[in-house]
Amino acid sequence: MKILFATDGSAFSQVAGHLLTRLPWPSARDLTVLSVVDQPTLLSPSAVPTPDEAPHAPDVKPIIDQEVERFMALGWQPRSLVREGRSAREIVAAAEELTTDVIAVGSRGLGGVKRFLLGSVSEQVLTYAPCSVLIARQPEEHGSPSPLRVLLAYDGSPTADAAVDMLTSLALDEHTHILVTTVMTLMTYYRMDILQTTSPSWQAEKQAAHDRLDRIERRLRSMTSNVEVQLREGEEPSQELLDAAEAFNAALIVVGHKGRSGIERLLLGSVATRVVHHAPCSVWVVRA
Template identity: 40%
Template structure:
């Protein structure tokens, strides 16, 4: 498995590293730590100010390189091969290009970071990474704003909807030896369509029952796929008007350490892309979120 860990030295980046080292990924996985020095837009035409800023950036880059060397050494005992790279430019563009060049399987990043030059928040870097990355993206959010998440995964919520993308999310989770201490909740939401005319709802009764039967089949399939990697699997089916809100509510109620979602899904009425359900979960979840990108689903 080829993994990119985006790091900027912030507490959330440290939490991302901690969660990554506790994930049951193959021990021979290749890990590349990447830090991006993103220069601000020039605000002055004065040559001396440009020179001062270039000097500041050069000093900052040296600090980043030294920090990255220490992090690489620290992680060598956990992964088969560890390297580090410092890039310059737009954070999202540079990380996505590196992921493409190295054929990465997973990008791991903190939900919030910070640097001496520019602060980047979830609504910016991590959200755009999930939209544009060529592979899975795991966005790590430490609980209660602490630097360290709980060691290992105790409770995982995988949200499905019967789409190829959500089936891919289940398969990805099933590829990890989660262990007996991990509980997986397979969750599906049947979107309730609020119509102006109640007779439309009544006329769709047979269709609704068919949707419920299909949802139960999807849940049972997912549970069967996951039981070989952990004996603690249960299924939950809810009906709700707002899918993302329901996913977030259930994740909070069960204190999920991780939410796993496909990058693209479908509802009863129409296709929904990362910009709606998955994006809302990514932005507002209290826990970490793994967005799984599958080859057989269209890229948003």
């Protein structure tokens, strides 16, 4: 698995680095540590500074060296990469050139002139990346819960199946606890949910959802016995996922980039985006 870790040395990037070392990656892993010297956007030709006025580019070598040394001490064999340009654009371009499987970034980064992985940059990476994106966020509790607790959002869509494939490609063991959650969307206006939940079509959809959850549970249990499944019903799928993650004390939410349409929709782009913005923990957004 090819991993691109974008760092600026901020506390948020350090959280991303810690998460990378904590996840049960397969032995065949290829890590590149990237830092970008961010180039400011000029509003007009007259805004071009003279050589004396131009700010000096920050020295990112110490940042790269520190991260490389940390991963090497843990048995990784990382490579380093420095690029110049607009942060999000360079991260995405590097991922394309390296045929990366997953980009890991902090949810935010340095502020001021040296800013790198601000929320806007992370969101741009999430939007334009050619691969899956792991956005690391420090849980509200001090440190991370142990064992690793992962909430997998599943609705039977191609990207949800890709999320399952990604999860099963990891070296899962008894130190990983997984909660597979499906959300069925209720139409609560004018109490339509009363008619909705008693209709034969709803009951058929509910049984189909249970069948999918049972299938995924059996697949994951071949790797770890610590698997639970949950079918939730609610007006807002993203809020149901967030509530489930909080109740489960999840350290990581795994979601597909897009999901099913219709009455049982779960992982539409807007849902995944809201989960990323409001999750109390890290989020891995998987592309098919």
